[in-house]
Structures are given as C-alpha cells and as structure tokens.
Amino acid sequence: MNKWFTLAEYDHAAYGDAVDIIRRGCVLRVPSVSPPDPAWYPDPVMGFIVVQAMPFGAEPYGVSGLLVASGHQAGLMHVIFPKESLPKxxxxxLSTAWLIANWKKWVYPWGSAESVLIREPRSILRMPAVKSPRWKTSSQQNRSRTRSNWRTLTTYGSDVIRRGCILRVPSVPPPEQEWDDAVGCLTWYPDPVVDFIVVDAESFEGRSGLLVASGHKSGLVLVVFPKESVLQGAGGLSTAWLIANWKKWVYPWGSAESVLVREPETILRMPVTRSQRRS
Known part of the structure; x- marks a missing residue:
C-alpha cells in the first residue's frame, strides 16, 4: 500500500478497525502553517520517517521516533516518543490514537493532526536514471532542478556526504559460498532496490550512520560508522572512506560503483489522498 491517507483513515485502510498501530518505516507528510513558523522548519511541507528509536538513546526498547527525511535538517531526529505512545x-x-491526541504536544504545537498524511513503506523496483556529469556547468537557473537528480557515488563530486542524503542500492544475489542457508537472501534485504538515508547519530560522538528508508526493514538503522569515517574539518561522512569501505561496512556482496546518491529534497506540496472507499 503506497497511497496516502489521513491519520484518521489510516488504521482502517491498512489493517482494519481492530488495529491501532503505526509501524516503523511509515512516512508522514506535514504541511507548515501559514505564515511560516520560525520555530518549525522553513519548508512548505516536511517529510518524516517513523523509526525505531533505540540507536538514538531511547528507552524503553521499542518506542518510536520521527526522523526528518526532507529539507535542510534531513537526517536529524525530530522527536523520540515516550512509553505511553506504545499501542495497547x-x-x-506507535499508537495512531495517541499520536493524534498528542500531536500538538509532542510534534507540532501550531499544526493540526487532521492535516497530516501517512503512507506505508515503499518498495523500490528499479534504479533511476543518472544525471549527466555536466551538471556542474549548468546555468544557475537550472541548478535547483538539476540538483534533485541522482549521481553515482563514485562520481558524486563532493568529498563529504552530508546528513539527509539518500543512497540507493541495488540488491545482488550473494555468492553461493557466502549464502546463509538459515535465512537465505535475507542476509541482505528482499527488495530489488533499497534506499538509505544518511543520519546524524548524535549518540555516537558525531558519527554518521545509515537508516533504511524503504522496503521491509524501513525505519531501522543499518550501521553506525566508526570515527575514521568522519572527514576531518568537514564534520560529515567521507565519500572516499565510504567507497573504500563499502563491502566491509555496508554490503559485502555489492559494489560502491552501483550505488546512486542524491541530496536531500524539499517538498513543495502535499500529495493527493486516497479515499477510504477504494475500488
């Protein structure tokens, strides 16, 4: 299910009347109030991923949080919810009823839960087209549009990958000698393509990590990188280090040459919702 629903519609559409749960990996889209609120975010619409918050220092195990997935502060935790947010x-x-009742207190004091849209995690079936290497010479008029496109990791053009960037990784069959008979292909992910968002793992001395942003395990942290991954003087993930250590730290059977990367995107408008009365 990759359609958008209001929070009030979501439970019935996704699971039936008896279930009151928002699972990790769900995506929320939240419109800013008008005029823009300086204490919120400057973007017209904000995207958040529901994450399992343990790697970010949360207690107890299992509580959820919202990670910023769009705009200038993508890759940062917005909030970690309390134990009371757990579904009964x-x-x-995350309890849908609790989130609606506590939206202003825990998420957005000036917004309304009625304006929030939600969708299930999305599985990606194919890799996108890659932008031309000539993007650096494009005119200033076209630069903002061009920057939203994908580039290969090995020709990214920046020494540092900042938080909020998206890495798109195609799956490959593990070689037979590396196959784990106990779990089969799930030694990686079952999806044809997996998205990861570069997150700021504040609980880990400023190091970066990768959080799964699509598919079956969306909302979980895949890895927190070591101190050596930080580009000195830049305070972000070293592109050269990631390429050199891709097989060791991210994907043993994959290749850094097949990875695509894009900058965080700003969301300009809310998507169309799907009616409860589905055909």
Whole structure:
C-alpha cells in the first residue's frame, strides 16, 4: 500500500478497525502553517520517517521516533516518543490514537493532526536514471532542478556526504559460498532496490550512520560508522572512506560503483489522498 491517507483513515485502510498501530518505516507528510513558523522548519511541507528509536538513546526498547527525511535538517531526529505512545498490548510501534491526541504536544504545537498524511513503506523496483556529469556547468537557473537528480557515488563530486542524503542500492544475489542457508537472501534485504538515508547519530560522538528508508526493514538503522569515517574539518561522512569501505561496512556482496546518491529534497506540496472507499 503506497497511497496516502489521513491519520484518521489510516488504521482502517491498512489493517482494519481492530488495529491501532503505526509501524516503523511509515512516512508522514506535514504541511507548515501559514505564515511560516520560525520555530518549525522553513519548508512548505516536511517529510518524516517513523523509526525505531533505540540507536538514538531511547528507552524503553521499542518506542518510536520521527526522523526528518526532507529539507535542510534531513537526517536529524525530530522527536523520540515516550512509553505511553506504545499501542495497547504492544512492545513496539506507535499508537495512531495517541499520536493524534498528542500531536500538538509532542510534534507540532501550531499544526493540526487532521492535516497530516501517512503512507506505508515503499518498495523500490528499479534504479533511476543518472544525471549527466555536466551538471556542474549548468546555468544557475537550472541548478535547483538539476540538483534533485541522482549521481553515482563514485562520481558524486563532493568529498563529504552530508546528513539527509539518500543512497540507493541495488540488491545482488550473494555468492553461493557466502549464502546463509538459515535465512537465505535475507542476509541482505528482499527488495530489488533499497534506499538509505544518511543520519546524524548524535549518540555516537558525531558519527554518521545509515537508516533504511524503504522496503521491509524501513525505519531501522543499518550501521553506525566508526570515527575514521568522519572527514576531518568537514564534520560529515567521507565519500572516499565510504567507497573504500563499502563491502566491509555496508554490503559485502555489492559494489560502491552501483550505488546512486542524491541530496536531500524539499517538498513543495502535499500529495493527493486516497479515499477510504477504494475500488
């Protein structure tokens, strides 16, 4: 299910009347109030991913948080919810009813839960087209549009990958000698293509990490990189280090040459919602 729903519609459309849970990996889109609120974000619309918050220092295990997934502050945690946010009878997840009732207190004091849209994690079926290497010479008029396109990691053109950037990685069959018979292909991910967002793992001395942003394991942290991954003087993830250590730290069977990267995107408008009365 990759359609957008209001929070009030979501439970019935996704799971039926008996379930009150927003699972990790769901995406929320939140419009800013008008005029823009300086204490919020400067973007017209904000995207958030529901994440399992343990790697970010949360207690107890299983509580959820919202990670910023768009705009200038993409890759930062927005909020980690309290234990009371857990759905009744669950040790993980986020209660839809609790989120609606506590939206102004915990997420956005000036916004309304009625204006929020939500969708399930999306599986990616194919890799996108790659931008031309001539993007650096494009005119200033076209630069903002051009920057939203994908580039290969090995020709990224920047020494540092900043938080909020998206890495898109195609899956490959693990070689037979590396196959784990206990879990099969799930030694990686079952999806044809997996997106990761570069996050600022504040609990880990300023180092970066990768959080899964699509598919079956969306909302989980894949890896927190070591201190050596930080580009000195830039305070971000070293592109050269990531390329050199791709197989060791990210994907043993994949290749850095096949990875695509793009900058964080600004969302300009809300998507169209899907009616509860689906055909």
């Amino acid at each position: 009878g669950y040790v993980y997840g």
